[in-house]
Amino acid sequence: MTAFQQIFLGFRKKGEVSRFRYIQFFSMASLANTSSNRIGKFPVIAVFVITGLSVSPNISYAEGLDGLGILLDTGYSYDNNLTHASDPTDKLSDSSLNLNLIGTKAVALSEHTRLVLSGFIDTEAFARYSGLDRLSANAEAEYMYRPSGEFEAPTFGFITGAGRDEFKSGLRKNDHYSAGVTLRQPVTDRVNLYAALKNNISRSDNDVFNTRDTSTQLNMDYGFSNGNTLYLTTEYRVGDIVSTTQAALAYREIAAASINDDVFSSGQPMRDYRIKGKTAVMTLGCNLPLGGKKSLDISWRYARSASDTSPDNDFSLIKYVGSQFSVNYLMGF
Amino acid sequence: MAHLDEVEDSRRRLLIKMLAASVLAGAGTAESVQAESIFGSVPEKLPPGKSIFSLEGWVEVNGKQATLTTLIGPNDTVKTGKQSSAIFVVGGHSMILRSDSHLVMEAAQQEEKTNQIIQVLRLITGKILSVSRDTRYTIRTPTATIGIRGTGIYAEAGTEQTYFCTCYGSTEVSANRDPTSKETVVSQHHDKPLYILGNEPQGKNIRNAPFVNHTDQELMLIEALVGRTPPFVFPDNNYAAPRRRY
Numbered sequence: 001m002t003a004f005q006q007i008f009l010g011f012r013k014k015g016e017v018s019r020f021r022y023i024q025f026f027s028m029a030s031l032a033n034t035s036s037n038r039i040g041k042f043p044v045i046a047v048f049v050i051t052g053l054s055v056s057p058n059i060s061y062a063e064g065l066d067g068l069g070i071l072l073d074t075g076y077s078y079d080n081n082l083t084h085a086s087d088p089t090d091k092l093s094d095s096s097l098n099l100n101l102i103g104t105k106a107v108a109l110s111e112h113t114r115l116v117l118s119g120f121i122d123t124e125a126f127a128r129y130s131g132l133d134r135l136s137a138n139a140e141a142e143y144m145y146r147p148s149g150e151f152e153a154p155t156f157g158f159i160t161g162a163g164r165d166e167f168k169s170g171l172r173k174n175d176h177y178s179a180g181v182t183l184r185q186p187v188t189d190r191v192n193l194y195a196a197l198k199n200n201i202s203r204s205d206n207d208v209f210n211t212r213d214t215s216t217q218l219n220m221d222y223g224f225s226n227g228n229t230l231y232l233t234t235e236y237r238v239g240d241i242v243s244t245t246q247a248a249l250a251y252r253e254i255a256a257a258s259i260n261d262d263v264f265s266s267g268q269p270m271r272d273y274r275i276k277g278k279t280a281v282m283t284l285g286c287n288l289p290l291g292g293k294k295s296l297d298i299s300w301r302y303a304r305s306a307s308d309t310s311p312d313n314d315f316s317l318i319k320y321v322g323s324q325f326s327v328n329y330l331m332g333f
Numbered sequence: 334m335a336h337l338d339e340v341e342d343s344r345r346r347l348l349i350k351m352l353a354a355s356v357l358a359g360a361g362t363a364e365s366v367q368a369e370s371i372f373g374s375v376p377e378k379l380p381p382g383k384s385i386f387s388l389e390g391w392v393e394v395n396g397k398q399a400t401l402t403t404l405i406g407p408n409d410t411v412k413t414g415k416q417s418s419a420i421f422v423v424g425g426h427s428m429i430l431r432s433d434s435h436l437v438m439e440a441a442q443q444e445e446k447t448n449q450i451i452q453v454l455r456l457i458t459g460k461i462l463s464v465s466r467d468t469r470y471t472i473r474t475p476t477a478t479i480g481i482r483g484t485g486i487y488a489e490a491g492t493e494q495t496y497f498c499t500c501y502g503s504t505e506v507s508a509n510r511d512p513t514s515k516e517t518v519v520s521q522h523h524d525k526p527l528y529i530l531g532n533e534p535q536g537k538n539i540r541n542a543p544f545v546n547h548t549d550q551e552l553m554l555i556e557a558l559v560g561r562t563p564p565f566v567f568p569d570n571n572y573a574a575p576r577r578r579y
Contacts, residue, residue: 114567146566146567149563150553151562152375152557186553187375188373188376189374189420194579217579219579221576223373226432229576287576290574293543295575297576328577330576
């Protein structure tokens, strides 16, 4: 029995039918993680996610599970430019299923300050490019200050985080760290703002995936009709970009580091290049409450990157664009 | 401090106007008003002569369709239709009445014509979030009677079951059809949500419930409409519908 099974069976001692469904739920997760058959793996995870949805109506109402501060986030994503490539022939797309467990605990330090501790376990499995399959563990701490309990009072925060990404791809395995400041500001009864300025560092065994960037983020939540929320997130990153293409002189001239990739190929081996650049990301999404502590989240993410410098024999910068479409089901305990 | 408040107020209004302007660039006054209703309003203490902060969908007061200028008193009846809601104030009570709700208020027996004190809230059906201070009143639903002494509460009433959360403060909860099912709840922050049932065996008509369908930010909003703040500083996001991380 896995640790997951023990935890969840411990919470739910009543009802053998429910117990069986939890076992089924997490056994499929184990199977999905251990299967080496690419053809079989993706459907297994799909069944796992669907089964998760089918058991979910009972979970958040199960006695003893409410108020744990745990969020289950599972869903499907499609990315049309996984390689962050500018040439259409190098742009490779794939779909993925993901399952994230997020635990949050707020610790009051005083009337106006608190520490919010979060832990995340993320898994992602791709349909085609199995090297991108990932298991991540992250921890985050945010120190918050709010001057009053008035509706419009802002919340200021210092945030720091660390984590490990275990990709199947040996090149991409990394430890990452981030630190920054945050601001949450209710504006009206419908509009809430969130802003963050962060420095992000990723440390890998190879030089290409040793990256560093500074990001500014602004999110606006717009509440409409019965708790539904539209959100728009904009993010601007300055720092390292990793782009994967067929070996190209233009990239080689401006790259700080490069290496043969161990995941992608488009007829020929492809190379990873780390270049300095700027990335603008916009996410437009809609969060639809499904009653209780469940919701459906649909989002579209658009990223546009450009190198800081152009190759010697060209005046134009190296640019790429990419889109990601996601549908996620969220359930709070 | 008043000066600082004014500065903050003007900043907020400027922000709302900027948001509105991004949608209705170059628009006139009518469009600005429309944009403000699209982007919502800053909740602040309602001026005398105003009861309603916001309306959505179909809302009736004493059988007539309500508008933002409709006055609501402590003896009035408020109904909401499907996908409708009303946020309003009666005296020191501030409330959100959600969709498909039917609320009948009864005033305390006092001689003054200006009496705004509610003695009974009869939630015949539907969902209500309400805050008050230093006044005793009673909430009646088809299955429950709850004595309240100035606090924040959330209730959902059906014919067979009532959901009740003492968001903060103290309440006396009892099942209408079972005098032996009683419970006193003293809560600091949504500590003990309850179901009050109608058809269970004696002594078993009150049960623990999960936390559902109301948020700390809503409590902050309705407290602001009567010039108060809730007894907590940080809204807890665990009480809202789950949302993906930023």
